[in-house]
Amino acid sequence: MDINELYISAVSLTRYLLAGLAVLITGGCVVSLVTRRFGSRVGSYLVEFKTKKRIPLTRWENSIGRSPTCDVILNVATVSRFHAVISKRRTGWVVADTGSRTGVYVNGEQIGKPVVLKHGDKVSFGTSVFEFFDVDVDDAEREAEKERRRQAKINARTVARADNRGASFLPAIIDEAGDKAYVIGCDSCTIGRSPDCDIRLKYHSLSSEHARVSKIGNGWYIEDLGSTNGTKVNARFVTNGRRKLRDGDIIGLGGVIFVFDEHYKIKKN
């Protein structure tokens, strides 16, 4: 076989090679494209205020209304067919009224322009009332909680040693970033926006008298004073009565996060 013949047979071979490769490449890409699986993820919840039923919001845009084509169907007479849209934007979750007759209320106020929803906000469509529950914030709370628990275990040993020496401590609530601590100086301490409170916090989402931390026996307890946006301990609402606080607990006051440090300061008698 001379070179020319070799060349010709090589050329004729490439015809089949090209076709085969084309099929392989197409097949490979197509199979992969067509069998791809897509996960869906719950970004936030609307928690129905009375029944505590959770409605997950998986998309970045969710229509709410009475119409069966809506993502969240509210079969209530006071809700319009296309009532509102909750969408995720860079600023967070935004609720917008889409020309409803009965309006959209966030924390009791009717909205005109779209409003950014915060974790724990109360949203009403007509007579349907929901609590907005942001999974991202909630997750952040849980992450922080884990970290605090770990820290608390380490602290517990030092505290135990100090206890043995007969010392007593003043607790404090420390803000999320850890730059500011509010010492609970008395046995019954009120927290809120009002200047009459023992601890005054200037956050808009807090009520004027939001919550009270008090010492009963050897333990510290928290109770909600009928705030608008509620009080949470470790991501759970404090609804009725008090709740015991442990070192490292995460306290949510109207969406603002604090950490409870039981042994913040040695008490000087």
Add this chain to the structure above:
Amino acid sequence: MNTVTKRAYVLLAIIIAFIGGLVFLAVSFFTQGGTWATHRVNGHLYSQGEIKNAGRILDRNGVILAQSKNGERVYNSDKNIRKATLHAVGDTYGYIATGAHTLCRDKLTGYSFVDGIYTLINTGSGSDVNLTIDAKLCANAYRYLDSRKGTVGIYNYKTGEIVCMVSTPTYDPKNKPEDIETNDKYEAVYMNRLLNGVFTPGSTFKTVTTVAALENIPDINSCTFECTGAHATAQGGQIICNNTHGKISFGTAFTKSCNSAYAQMGIGMGADVMTATVNSMGFGKSFSVSGVNTAKSRFDLKGAVDIDIGWASIGQYTTLVNPLHMLMIMGCAASDGSTPIPYFVSDSLYDVVGSVRTERLLQQTTASQLKTMMRNNVINNYGDSRFPDMQFCGKTGTAQVADEASHAWFTGFSADDSFPYAIVVVVENGGGGSEVAVPIASKIMKDLKNAL
């Protein structure tokens, strides 16, 4: 948002429509790819509309009728063979639709769905095509036609092979005449008259009427008819006979070709019965001969009165017959009523098709009776010496056409099992069947007999 994403299924409709189109395209490529690839626009095969590179075309004895040499198409060296086989071989420009050059383009160019024309381009030639015709026989038939317009067709009624297929006028593909479009001499030159021509059949149609009578008139063999030199119908008008036969029996009526008797038979049966039987014999039907759809024979008695039925029964009126169809009727008469469909391209594919597909045009008993009558006809009218050792059966026809000389017809077959050939000869405006057509048939059948 769920509603919006659900609307995305509108895309599915587009995808399905698109894939549907693709499937259609792929199927089209599969079924029509051969036609497309071998179309005259293909520069690989054609140069200025003329086919260049293709396989050879051979006759049944291996005589080369056309081949490619140095990028040129070369025909047989004998001028008569070139002219006689023109309609079977076809021209390189594709004017002659019945020719192998057009019919077998895909085989000649070696086209296949898988490889396209790759082999042709790389080896320089396609596959050979073998025809069933005998080139020398065709050349003889062409000479016997003696530059009159007409056709000669002979086929083997046991196998379906067409051994002779000549259609005139014809031309020499090597030197195509300049005035081919204008000269009356070349009227309808591209048409293969055997396959695609239709002619007024004249008395050859009496074979068909005979069959109708045999099948529809119960005591036909004992019937007699009165011939006074013409037959007048009840509504007026008369059909002229070639002679005054007096009282004539059915058998004699055929031999004497008595128009009066046949008109009476036709009128007696009536338009509906006649039409039904004639249609069952393949009138109004096209046959696929090696992929060529033959012209349909025509027998139409719609709105016809008695005089029209009478004329139609003797092969006049609006009756038209395709010569190949007549040939097939002969084949059926020769072999118990059915015949393989004739073919002239002996490709493996066409072989199978040719030998498997048969057509029944006559009933078995009718066929043998017709055969006997046609045999008597030859013995009494033309003499066995015209067709020696063939047990020949046949019928002539002189078909009157308006304002011109009659078409001369002869059609018949050899009843000899060892020589199973049927023939049809038509000479347009040639004159009397016995004077013009029979001598041609006689000579060519002798040639065929000697050649075997």
Add this chain to the structure above:
Amino acid sequence: MSDKTQKKKKVKHPFNWLSMLMLTTIFQLISMMPVVFLTEEPNVEVVSVFGGFILVQWLYFICARNFASQRATELEIIAFALSGIGLVTVASVKPEYALKQFIAILIGLAAFIVLVAIMRNVEVISALRIPVAIGAVGLLAVNLVMAETVNGALNWINLGAFSIQPSEIVKIAFIFVGAATLEKLQSARSLTRYLIFSLGCVGALFLMRDFGTALIFFATFVVIAFMRSGDIKTIGLICTGAILGAGLIIYFKPYVASRFAAYRHVWELANEGGFQQTRVLSYSASGGLFGLGIGEGRLRHIFASTTDLIFGILCEEWGLIVGFCVVLCFAFVAVYALRIARHARSTVYSIAAVAAAAMILVQLALNVFGVTDLLPLTGVTLPFVSRGGTSMICSWALFAFIKSADIKTYPKLEKQMEE
């Protein structure tokens, strides 16, 4: 985070980018060989363009993999494979085309990357909507004023060494503007503003006598309008209006209809109106399943062989298998676009992916079925494969719309969502 999603995340993606990339490269090298050795002396420019193309391709995938954590790169493999086929074909017909085509691929790739980056953020899309719409209409207006007539259509603007086809760039804007609906999800269900924008585009294209592109725009408009409003009545009305309008144009301007006279009669008009279609059909069938070999065809000598008729060259020289693979790739990309649109995080991506896929398919159908006489021949390009810079850029950009709908394109975003 629910357990369900956790499980799904663990499913290993079956796409093996490296082996696919290697197969594609082997395919390209084999196809390039005959072009390089076609001439007595290898053309230095062509060889370096081919080398550059393969280099860019590998660079892209290595960077995408390592610096942008791209795990799912099927779309890019398809885009590069198709661009490669186009580049080789174009270079084999005329070596001078090679460099321009390569530059077009580079610009297209850049446009792809930039558009994917822009599409990350719905706010940015929203903000850019109005300027893009105005720019698009402006570009068409400029086109109408100073366009040059090329092949009977007035759709080219000459800029020195390069000439651009604004209608191709407007295609990108058309989808971009159409997809950016956002808060209008329910409130603005009327299509008035988008309808006016679309009418402007389609009307301008009609004036330019670019009927193929006008048809593509119209089909895409119908898809986007349906996605946005779901209002079948209005859309039906618009379609009826469009058909009536087209009928009127054909009635009053018979020369428009005469352009399509050969439709379904190409073989009778083989040397007139059906010239291109008959050649494509005949030569495509000549190639068989495996083709006659690159450079061995004859369709290449026909006018517009590398633009409108390139599908025929593929079938003749590369074979029906390659030709159909190319077309099927697009069909399955559309299937992918549909699936991703169902799971998109925002309506913007849903609409963008569906509209882009619809636009590609309609254009592909007009091209492939046009040259094979299943549809009237309108003279549009085959995405990625046909010669033409703006068409190449547009093809890449359309893929960017589909790519950006997939959350896997933005690993940080995905991570943030999946945690």
